[in-house]
Amino acid sequence: MSPDNLGIRKIVFYSEEILSENGQAPAVTAVRATAAAVVANPWLGGKPSDDLSPEVMKLAPVLARKLTNVLAAELGGVDAIEAFGKAAIVGTAGEIEHGAALIHTPFFGNLVREFFEGESIICFADDRGDAGSNLVVPLWHKNAAATRTHYQTISTRVGDAPLPGEIVVVLGASTGPRPHSRIGDRLTDPAVKADTIGELIS
Template structure:
């Protein structure tokens, strides 16, 4: 892996995993594991201006990150078939542009490959920001094949204690093996039609 580390400026990988065992005093129908994997990489566009073409570095770095992160998600959550929801995120250090955060995740070189590796079909929920080292970011998740399924709308909190440094970017992929504990708020495909005309409380 050393060649990969050097080629994309990878400094470290951070994996978190958790499971909610009880909620409201009762165990969920089944244990659900959530995980996130964060890669801390050197910002390849540091010091460049807003006219810089981001695509060459996207095409070089993002596919490597997509494979590194999803391989570790799959291993930590019991296999690709166990994964039901996914999300992505990036944090650029203070010396970079906010566009640099998006450049490594809002691209087919990352998103399309994450979707393929995790056998998903949905658009991948995302978050991106600029921050100092150690700041947390909330990563949204939803179902990887059924985006309208509200039971899988959830979030994971990601934090790298020493990243991103000013000249770095943290890139994150996250996933879950199931829904929130005790989900029961319905589904967008079966919701009643609701408008201001159908609700007296807001139409009067």
């Protein structure tokens, strides 16, 4: 099915390379990026009881393939991508559920994991807003979600989207960790409880 038939208006790529943090170069220079697809909302005018799945099954896999292809091509291939995340901004004429339908089902998430050779659940954000709305996309390690080094975010926006009848679907990725990450790992943390914390900090 062609992009015209699916209502995809455009795809926008954004990236940033972190060269310095607190005046010092990080041990690993990472590139964070987003690929965003602007698509017509196929559910406008519907009822809260409507089944969204027919359109999800047609559109979500196409978005997963297109956005992963863009990020892999721009970031040096699937092997270079270490962290990922997803997000959606729904235009003001739509429901938050419309964005959720495109990013929170296996027709998007499972395919993104497969295409990026990841295992982690994909962290996410969704919102409703006007054209040009900023969205903070959370990222974490694609194979080790408990690894705090890769907990990071990237902010993204599309200047002319979403229009009221559109949805912006965003996929984010990073080629490395946060600069100077040094707060440990969830898997090696001590057991911290309110009644024992005094023993840990005394």
